[in-house]
Amino acid sequence: MASFMFLxxxxxxxxxxxxxxxxxxxxxxxxxxxxxxxxxxxxxGGEKLTDDGGRHLAMSDGGIRVTDGPxxxxxxxxxxYFAIKAADYDEAIEIAKTxxxxxYGTKIEVRQIDEINLADM
Amino acid sequence: xxxxxxxxxxxDRLFRHDIGQMISVLTRIFGIGKIDLVEDALQIALSxxxxxxxFKGIPGNPKAWLIQVAxxxxxxxxxxxxxSVGFEEEFRKTDEYAHKADFIDSVYFExxxxxxQLQMIFACCHPSIPVDxxxxxxxxxxxxxxxxxxxxxxxxxxxAVAKMITRAKTRLRDHNVKLEIPGRENxxxxxxxxxxxxxxxxxxxxxxxxxxxLTRNDLCHEATRxxxxxxxxxxxxxxxxxxxxxxxxxxxxxxxxxxxxxxxxLVLAEQDRSLWDRGKIADGLSYLRASxxxxxxxxxxxxxxxxxxxxxxxxxxSTDWKSLVGVYEELLERNPSPIAALNxxxxxxxxxxxxxxxxxxxxxxxxxxxxxxxxxITKGELLHMTGSPHEAILAFEEAIRLTDNEPxxxxxxxxxxRITSDI
Numbered sequence: 453m454a455s456f457m458f459l460x461x462x463x464x465x466x467x468x469x470x471x472x473x474x475x476x477x478x479x480x481x482x483x484x485x486x487x488x489x490x491x492x493x494x495x496x497g498g499e500k501l502t503d504d505g506g507r508h509l510a511m512s513d514g515g516i517r518v519t520d521g522p523x524x525x526x527x528x529x530x531x532x533y534f535a536i537k538a539a540d541y542d543e544a545i546e547i548a549k550t551x552x553x554x555x556y557g558t559k560i561e562v563r564q565i566d567e568i569n570l571a572d573m
Numbered sequence: 574x575x576x577x578x579x580x581x582x583x584x585d586r587l588f589r590h591d592i593g594q595m596i597s598v599l600t601r602i603f604g605i606g607k608i609d610l611v612e613d614a615l616q617i618a619l620s621x622x623x624x625x626x627x628f629k630g631i632p633g634n635p636k637a638w639l640i641q642v643a644x645x646x647x648x649x650x651x652x653x654x655x656x657s658v659g660f661e662e663e664f665r666k667t668d669e670y671a672h673k674a675d676f677i678d679s680v681y682f683e684x685x686x687x688x689x690q691l692q693m694i695f696a697c698c699h700p701s702i703p704v705d706x707x708x709x710x711x712x713x714x715x716x717x718x719x720x721x722x723x724x725x726x727x728x729x730x731x732x733a734v735a736k737m738i739t740r741a742k743t744r745l746r747d748h749n750v751k752l753e754i755p756g757r758e759n760x761x762x763x764x765x766x767x768x769x770x771x772x773x774x775x776x777x778x779x780x781x782x783x784x785x786x787l788t789r790n791d792l793c794h795e796a797t798r799x800x801x802x803x804x805x806x807x808x809x810x811x812x813x814x815x816x817x818x819x820x821x822x823x824x825x826x827x828x829x830x831x832x833x834x835x836x837x838x839l840v841l842a843e844q845d846r847s848l849w850d851r852g853k854i855a856d857g858l859s860y861l862r863a864s865x866x867x868x869x870x871x872x873x874x875x876x877x878x879x880x881x882x883x884x885x886x887x888x889x890x891s892t893d894w895k896s897l898v899g900v901y902e903e904l905l906e907r908n909p910s911p912i913a914a915l916n917x918x919x920x921x922x923x924x925x926x927x928x929x930x931x932x933x934x935x936x937x938x939x940x941x942x943x944x945x946x947x948x949x950i951t952k953g954e955l956l957h958m959t960g961s962p963h964e965a966i967l968a969f970e971e972a973i974r975l976t977d978n979e980p981x982x983x984x985x986x987x988x989x990x991r992i993t994s995d996i
Binding site: 460462468469470471472473474475476478479481482483486498499500503531532533534552553556 | 587588589591592616619620621622623624625626627628629630631717718719720721722731
């Protein structure tokens, strides 16, 4: 069994005129999905990242340059992640397809965690 | 990697009125002049919750979480504004706000919420605001309805509702309306206005005047909830408040039986009485008893009494129509409303027969009724019962012309079809 990250990309702008019912409905969908994946023993975890876009570090001119994100023109940021177990990319993709984030987020980036097992060495 | 800890799966439902409660509580702290900031802050808290809870699960106390996030946002905003202007005094005030805001963490609960909501209702139903806007503003700030939900409930354009609410809030600021329950000297007239708004809110919900649904139960439930709040407070509880609450509960008890599964309307005679909500009826009866504590008999008392006859009869046939005619007469004596007069003719038809009822109906000379579709439905029924099918059809056709409610149109068309096939 391999491990995968679902990187949940989000719109950074705030929706307008949200109602309690809207919020409840969306959360219920996510939680139901989460529960289902967990019941199959395939959920490793999930976290939300803060909305501030974080800090970006890079070497520049011999020093480390730290910048704030997101930039005003960027409409999308990494909002959080789910970590799941799946046999391979095909299965991971099937699971990602059922994730409500497909509907409510901007995209899901599926990445396999590169695990090095002792047996491989 | 974070391991999967227990995620709160039991979804603590977040109701609209929870949002309304939060608006009341926060506006109470920051003042009615900051109501827009409060509402924006709650929107931000909600959209944060949407993302955070979706990924992580719902926290143990979602309401406390939301109010904390909203509160922090408001404080940040106030501090930022002050910084740009540089008023020391404002800074001090903000610290006071912060102190009060911390305080609500402990007393955010029942009492604070309760008082806060009642104060907000009185502000929303302030005489400086037109009645239509009072209803919209009450739904928005006390009921926690979103603008789209209100627009849906009244089949109005979203922009129009938003404008209406903005104007109403401006009036609150211009008139420097305080968040308070009115004092003894004017509680009576202010309470009267609040009860009227709830009455209209319930009515609009009970038979939606337009649209594809017969009823908008949300409005009925919200009106009932607010009436109960008023009935529970020593200053706003009154025999009249109890009577109105009883009326709402009796009417609401019948909501589950008013539509058949395919959405067609079921009239009183056709309703499955086992679907009526017994809990609401019992609740209504205790409010009705409480309403009898004074010497005042209001129209709400009489309307509640009429509703009680219906919910308490075992079957349509065993309805005490004779007593109902009596209560209608009393109601008409106080307020010669053409609508009450029309309803009375239905009771009369069961006591003295359709012919007598038709005579009485024809004697109702009121222009208002000429645009009131139930008048023509009743007229059609009575004409049909007295053996005038052609005239009955004309009356029904007039009813269809006068309503924009789709289920009612379908209901009347069905009647015409049945009569036509019998001719």
